[in-house]
Amino acid sequence: MAELASLLxxxxxxxxxxxxxAQQTHSTWEASRPVLLLERCWLRLxxxxxxxxxxxxxxxxxxxxxxxxxxxxxxxxGQSSQRAQExxxxxxxREACSEAxxxxxxxxxxxxxxxxxxxxxxxxxxxxxxxxAPGPSPVPLLVLAxxxxxxxxxxxxxxxxxxxxxxxxx
Numbered sequence: 001m002a003e004l005a006s007l008l009x010x011x012x013x014x015x016x017x018x019x020x021x022a023q024q025t026h027s028t029w030e031a032s033r034p035v036l037l038l039e040r041c042w043l044r045l046x047x048x049x050x051x052x053x054x055x056x057x058x059x060x061x062x063x064x065x066x067x068x069x070x071x072x073x074x075x076x077x078g079q080s081s082q083r084a085q086e087x088x089x090x091x092x093x094r095e096a097c098s099e100a101x102x103x104x105x106x107x108x109x110x111x112x113x114x115x116x117x118x119x120x121x122x123x124x125x126x127x128x129x130x131x132x133a134p135g136p137s138p139v140p141l142l143v144l145a146x147x148x149x150x151x152x153x154x155x156x157x158x159x160x161x162x163x164x165x166x167x168x169x170x
Contacts, residue, residue, distance in 0.1 A: 007038060007143065012045050019047065020139050020160050027137075029128045036141040036158065050124065057142070057153075059120035060112040065100035067092045113145035114152030123155060136160045 008016060019034060026033075031051035038045050048056045062068075067088055074084035088097050123140060131137045138157040145151035 007040065008045070009043055012038075012043065015045065016139075016141075016158055017161075020158050023137055023139055024160055027131070029131050033127070033131065034139055035123075035127075036139060038141060038143045040143060041146055050127070054120065057115060057144075059115050059117045060107050061117040062100070062104040062107045064117055065104065067097045067100040068104060071097075113149075119153075119155075130157075 016036065019036075023034065031049065033050045034047045035050060035053050036045060037048055037057065046056075070091065071084050071088050074087055075081065079087070085097070092100075123142075127140055136159060138159045141156045141158050143154040143156060145153050
């Protein structure tokens with residue numbers, strides 16, 4: 001939590017510490033587990049349940065559209081761009097392919113701060129594995145990129161403070 005000290009006010013540090021401590025009493029994976037979202041500009045910390053994260057911070061899945069995936073697969077198989085495009089038009093329809101490209105490029109232009117479906121799924125997988133592992137469990141904190149910037153959202157893990165070692169020697 002030391003690296004977070006520069007991002008969080010003392011009040012937010014207290015709130016985060018209390019939340020992390022409360023999570024240590026639960027050793028099972030649940031959809032109600034918290035994810036922290038920090039808006040640095042406003043010093044606002046939002047606590048979101050895992051099962052609500054995709055609604056609050058929708059990941060971009062435009063790059064995983066079946067039309068675009070198929071086009072990439074055809075290109076990797078050695079087909080020319082033109083032939084791959086024509087085959088996708090035959091399989092999905094010209095309008096569907098155009099719409100998939102429009103959605104993809106809209107997100108590229110508008111920006112999603114790197115929050116893709118892959119990143120979202122990776123966060124869920126890692127969070128679950130850390131909760132199910134023996135020992136203390138962290139809470140994920142997404143430091144949100146500033147609006148209108150080219151920054152990406154940064155994932156950090158809030159771990160409970162280490163317990164001091166007891167000395168048994170007098």
